Amino acid sequence: MSMSLDGFVTGPDQGPGNGLGDGGEVLHEWFFEAGGRPRETAGSPGSVNGRIVDEAMSTRAVITGRGTFEAANGWGGDHHDGVPIYVLSRSPAPAWAAQWPAVHYVSDVAAAARDAKHAAGDRNVLVHGASVLVRRALTAGVLDELEIHLIPVLLGDGRRLFESLGIEPSRLERIRVLEGEGGVTHVRYRAPGRRQGNS
Amino acid sequence: MSMSLDGFVTGPDQGPGNGLGDGGEVLHEWFFEAGGRPRETAGSPGSVNGRIVDEAMSTRAVITGRGTFEAANGWGGDHHDGVPIYVLSRSPAPAWAAQWPAVHYVSDVAAAARDAKHAAGDRNVLVHGASVLVRRALTAGVLDELEIHLIPVLLGDGRRLFESLGIEPSRLERIRVLEGEGGVTHVRYRAPGRRQGNS
Numbered sequence: 001m002s003m004s005l006d007g008f009v010t011g012p013d014q015g016p017g018n019g020l021g022d023g024g025e026v027l028h029e030w031f032f033e034a035g036g037r038p039r040e041t042a043g044s045p046g047s048v049n050g051r052i053v054d055e056a057m058s059t060r061a062v063i064t065g066r067g068t069f070e071a072a073n074g075w076g077g078d079h080h081d082g083v084p085i086y087v088l089s090r091s092p093a094p095a096w097a098a099q100w101p102a103v104h105y106v107s108d109v110a111a112a113a114r115d116a117k118h119a120a121g122d123r124n125v126l127v128h129g130a131s132v133l134v135r136r137a138l139t140a141g142v143l144d145e146l147e148i149h150l151i152p153v154l155l156g157d158g159r160r161l162f163e164s165l166g167i168e169p170s171r172l173e174r175i176r177v178l179e180g181e182g183g184v185t186h187v188r189y190r191a192p193g194r195r196q197g198n199s
Numbered sequence: 200m201s202m203s204l205d206g207f208v209t210g211p212d213q214g215p216g217n218g219l220g221d222g223g224e225v226l227h228e229w230f231f232e233a234g235g236r237p238r239e240t241a242g243s244p245g246s247v248n249g250r251i252v253d254e255a256m257s258t259r260a261v262i263t264g265r266g267t268f269e270a271a272n273g274w275g276g277d278h279h280d281g282v283p284i285y286v287l288s289r290s291p292a293p294a295w296a297a298q299w300p301a302v303h304y305v306s307d308v309a310a311a312a313r314d315a316k317h318a319a320g321d322r323n324v325l326v327h328g329a330s331v332l333v334r335r336a337l338t339a340g341v342l343d344e345l346e347i348h349l350i351p352v353l354l355g356d357g358r359r360l361f362e363s364l365g366i367e368p369s370r371l372e373r374i375r376v377l378e379g380e381g382g383v384t385h386v387r388y389r390a391p392g393r394r395q396g397n398s
Contacts, residue, residue, distance in 0.1 A: 006206070007359070007365065022368065024369030025370070050360055106385075129365060148204065148218070150386065152372065152373045153368060153369065153370045154337075154361070154368065154391060157364070158309065160206070162204070164356045167204065167355045168222075168355065169222030169225070169352060171382075172204065172352065172353065175382065177384055179373075185369070185373065187349065187384055189382075
């Protein structure tokens with residue numbers, strides 16, 4: 001998850017037509033730049049940010065929230081390499097999404113995690129997007145690791161990654177710190193309360 | 200400032216008699232351990248956390264909020280090495296604090312910064328404590344640098360370092376990342392909107 005230093009995953013005044021909020025696009029520049037999209041500032045092949053993008057793109061299943069999925073038009077049914085996409089939703093898939101074989105609407109976060117991990121085999125699962133999904137996965141204890149991409153910006157307001165979680169205070173184990181380009185700091189933790197032997 | 204990964208400077212249920220909130224003491228363990236207080240887990244002399252403590256203790260003036268100052272009983276009038284202490288407060292100093300020559304109650308954050316920087320000469324000023332002070336110093340543009348000690352814990356609730364700041368989104372320049380012991384990540388930024396030539 002890309003998060004501003006003050007804890008936001010969008011800028012202020014986020015809403016329809018302004019999905020990232022005012023100034024929120026700064027949270028994701030590093031990813032798109034390093035992903036080789038046509039930007040003048042694209043990261044070099046050996047960049048730290050590029051390595052993080054490569055890791056995300058080498059996952060073999062994706063779990064995402066319905067809001068993120070539908071706002072992205074379901075990535076045309078293919079997030080990357082045709083890996084299965086599990087969309088957490090209380091409603092069944094709409095017709096336009098149900099046509100894609102890789103897309104599965106699932107109502108329970110534990111079931112989504114189980115299916116995605118099974119599909120990914122010995123590779124990782126990417127949990128993509130919505131802060132609500134991160135909260136649900138965290139509180140359900142199905143998250144193995146949590147990587148924060150700490151963006152050097154104060155957004156002042158917006159949607160928070162960590163709203164009041166309703167969990168007991170829990171320590172995490174830091175696994176890795178990488179100094180990305182553009183002042184982005186990637187910090188990876190082992191998530192608290194993860195279920196042993198299930199990663 | 201020590202901040203939990205989810206953005207808190209205290210745990211939940213913070214209040215009189217529970218100043219750090221439930222579980223909030225975990226935010227400051229690294230400092231006291233590295234500072235050589237009598238703890239079994241005290242950091243070694245060459246520790247990263249110890250270096251950060253040394254930097255804090257080599258500052259030559261302190262600015263603090265009234266709440267932090269008075270909750271600490273004014274550190275007995277001496278935070279470290281007798282350096283001047285500027286207490287941001289709308290009220291004048293109470294008698295017990297006014298007796299200390301190093302302690303100055305100041306109502307304006309810009310005036311506090313000016314006096315503290317003058318007193319510190321070519322050394323740094325420590326801005327100690329309260330999140331409200333950080334917000335006031337940030338929004339007043341008198342903060343030169345901002346160092347976050349990112350603690351590997353999710354507190355779930357508490358008092359936030361960055362409440363809605365009421366500022367325009369502003370980028371920061373990352374100056375330094377240090378991997379401290381115990382999973383603490385020290386990230387230093389140049390603060391936005393700082394006044395040039397005034398550090």
